Amino acid sequence: MHGATLGPVPKPDVDPTVSLDLRVDRSSPVPLYFQLSQQLEAAIEHGTLTPGSLLGNEIELAARLGLSRPTVRQAIQSLVDKGLLVRRRGVGTQVVHSQVKRPLELSSLYDDLEAAGQRPATRVLVNTVLPASAGVAAALGVPEGGDVHRIERLRLAHGEPMAYLVNHLPLGLLDLDSGQLEATGLYRMMRSAGITLHSARQSIGARAATAAEAERLGEPEGAPLLTMQRTTYDDTGRAVEFGDHTYRPTRYSFEFQLLVRP
Amino acid sequence: MHGATLGPVPKPDVDPTVSLDLRVDRSSPVPLYFQLSQQLEAAIEHGTLTPGSLLGNEIELAARLGLSRPTVRQAIQSLVDKGLLVRRRGVGTQVVHSQVKRPLELSSLYDDLEAAGQRPATRVLVNTVLPASAGVAAALGVPEGGDVHRIERLRLAHGEPMAYLVNHLPLGLLDLDSGQLEATGLYRMMRSAGITLHSARQSIGARAATAAEAERLGEPEGAPLLTMQRTTYDDTGRAVEFGDHTYRPTRYSFEFQLLVRP
DNA sequence: TCAATGCAAATGTCCGGACAATCGGACTAC
DNA sequence: GTAGTCCGATTGTCCGGACATTTGCATTGA
Numbered sequence: 136m137h138g139a140t141l142g143p144v145p146k147p148d149v150d151p152t153v154s155l156d157l158r159v160d161r162s163s164p165v166p167l168y169f170q171l172s173q174q175l176e177a178a179i180e181h182g183t184l185t186p187g188s189l190l191g192n193e194i195e196l197a198a199r200l201g202l203s204r205p206t207v208r209q210a211i212q213s214l215v216d217k218g219l220l221v222r223r224r225g226v227g228t229q230v231v232h233s234q235v236k237r238p239l240e241l242s243s244l245y246d247d248l249e250a251a252g253q254r255p256a257t258r259v260l261v262n263t264v265l266p267a268s269a270g271v272a273a274a275l276g277v278p279e280g281g282d283v284h285r286i287e288r289l290r291l292a293h294g295e296p297m298a299y300l301v302n303h304l305p306l307g308l309l310d311l312d313s314g315q316l317e318a319t320g321l322y323r324m325m326r327s328a329g330i331t332l333h334s335a336r337q338s339i340g341a342r343a344a345t346a347a348e349a350e351r352l353g354e355p356e357g358a359p360l361l362t363m364q365r366t367t368y369d370d371t372g373r374a375v376e377f378g379d380h381t382y383r384p385t386r387y388s389f390e391f392q393l394l395v396r397p
Numbered sequence: 398m399h400g401a402t403l404g405p406v407p408k409p410d411v412d413p414t415v416s417l418d419l420r421v422d423r424s425s426p427v428p429l430y431f432q433l434s435q436q437l438e439a440a441i442e443h444g445t446l447t448p449g450s451l452l453g454n455e456i457e458l459a460a461r462l463g464l465s466r467p468t469v470r471q472a473i474q475s476l477v478d479k480g481l482l483v484r485r486r487g488v489g490t491q492v493v494h495s496q497v498k499r500p501l502e503l504s505s506l507y508d509d510l511e512a513a514g515q516r517p518a519t520r521v522l523v524n525t526v527l528p529a530s531a532g533v534a535a536a537l538g539v540p541e542g543g544d545v546h547r548i549e550r551l552r553l554a555h556g557e558p559m560a561y562l563v564n565h566l567p568l569g570l571l572d573l574d575s576g577q578l579e580a581t582g583l584y585r586m587m588r589s590a591g592i593t594l595h596s597a598r599q600s601i602g603a604r605a606a607t608a609a610e611a612e613r614l615g616e617p618e619g620a621p622l623l624t625m626q627r628t629t630y631d632d633t634g635r636a637v638e639f640g641d642h643t644y645r646p647t648r649y650s651f652e653f654q655l656l657v658r659p
Numbered sequence: 660t661c662a663a664t665g666c667a668a669a670t671g672t673c674c675g676g677a678c679a680a681t682c683g684g685a686c687t688a689c
Numbered sequence: 690g691t692a693g694t695c696c697g698a699t700t701g702t703c704c705g706g707a708c709a710t711t712t713g714c715a716t717t718g719a
Binding site: 428429430464465466467468471485486487488 | 701702703704705706710711712713
């Protein structure tokens, strides 16, 4: 035994990334790890990297791309965080057996409907400023009786009422133009106003419709309704929105995917 | 202008981590970054690090602890991922203005109730093996008509029915002992069987109770019910569980916090 | 007085290397 | 034949440094 190892039998399953046309543009301002992670994600999405396939070790991948291992690891890690990849020490990195698509974002009903091709419509029923009730004040962290925005909207899909949305917002954050509210979603307006959403506390429940609710949504009185209350915070911890929504359960349900943080 | 800068005025707000008794044990098998992140998290939880306070720069923090900057960054990053900290380039790292507690795990009803001090009780009504219906087969990825486990449970809190849980599982994964099912939760049993949960697809809705459902939960017929369907996958992508649950909305609602991934 | 410029501070990105821990299979010994 | 052992492969952890980018503030200039 003096050299020439007889043969670590060549692995039957080849590294699928070799056939992939991976490359990074060092002159781009986009971070290298991000370029790589996007290309890998696209390959997974496109099916070029098949579920269950091994990714080939980080060292060699780094060498082939002319990157350092930490950079490659950062790219891979971001996809692991998204639930697209799984790492196993001593084994390798595998593409997760699909099923994972959207790991639950802070969803906007408007965006959800639009993504589903439902062409949402909004009717702004109320858009005013009034003193905060105790519950609203507590949720938004403003003094009770202090002025807040209140908007009430009816959201329709295919001409049918789908949800009744009541929202309260602190003053001074946003210019709440009714026309804009009907043309887009509240979250989109907040984001374009420079508010960086950070987290939200949600509560989902059900109850029987009151006469007024039934009337608004076109349901019989006493019909089951799906309810959601949400307080949204920006990255400074300020509450920027408090919503109290009711949905027609025959037309809408909450669908989401969640990941187990390891 | 040749040297001696007149004086960068000392910052009025001192770095709150200096008063913190941070230290790492290099002989421990616990990773250094993890030791640090745990101590920081405890300090935030305990209120020693107050919301909004700056954390002091990474370089100096690393030097004080005798760690490298990448290690300190890894610790901080894990807390940023949890939503406890916010980084701003050119500014520093701040403790988020609280509100964030649980960023939504793949929750087990049993664990939730126990954590809320409700002392949950479970009554196993059905625990059998039968051919999979079309819906169950599709959810679990097994052939239609192939055998699967089916368990039906009634979950009570304070002696009152709270939820009716129907679950289907593929054969051979788990030893489904009824006694154990009543003493603990299904998820806990799966975890201790070596199954690493990875993700789940959930759907939450509402509907009126049928006569049978109303009977089981002690509600009048036609009462609104909260429903949840969930398929859970392990890290190989296998579906390991399909659940169809109905909850009494007067006794239970889904509460969770979610983070916006930046 | 107010706007433009420059500077310091802090995080973001990237590198190259080193060693440890774990997994799985091959080999060996019984 | 079977169980235990060893070993290669791969990811996990950690280091020390370098430069880029952004932010906020102070200074400067009009």
